[in-house]
Amino acid sequence: MTGMADLPIWAALLVAFLVLLGAVLTLIGVLGLLRLRSFYERVHAPTLGTTFGAGSILAASMIFFSMLETRLVLHEILIAVFITITTPVTLMLLARAALYRDRAEGAEFVPLHQEADPGSAGGDHSGRK
Template identity: 60%
Template structure:
């Protein structure tokens, strides 16, 4: 029974990993390609990791749960890297099959650049001052 569960998890995970990479090759533009690895591959590896946790727990040397940690980590980081990649692609104005609301994105990019120069300016200004107002203002209870 356990054998079948393990086999299913391993096969399902490997198939999803494969499909994710297939999407990377097959799809037509960057934004659609981004969907494959972020979703399919993450769940694929998650399922292989869970299979590994079940496998080592069933060997009888105690429950092995540390694979859950890698799974959790992957599930937390995958959206972050996908978001950053999409942001970088929008920043570079890559070609897309879908219509990009270009004006809005350009405005946002320009605003962000202005914001950033201001922030760096502020940071250098603060560095010159005495660091008395450093750190967040903690409300005393």
């Protein structure tokens, strides 16, 4: 616990709030992995953790170390940039892989190779409204 007591109260409260917010958002996102029904719904869940979940924890870390070392510590931005660039790429690839596998198996709930008219909405793939 080096130097934690040196922080002013407002900074401590801000860091505490941001860290808790980030942890709660990440937890909700992972909870979505557990509760949503199909794979395509579950793809949405982790982005909660990787957008504002990671963002607020990294912001908390930036504020904390900037206050602690009394200079601007910004290298957490790098992680944030990495995450914002890489997560969409991985999720997109995963969704495409899942679609490819479902099509190869002839699953009914995924749209076929762009057979629908452009602009029309596909229906509920879980089979019930």
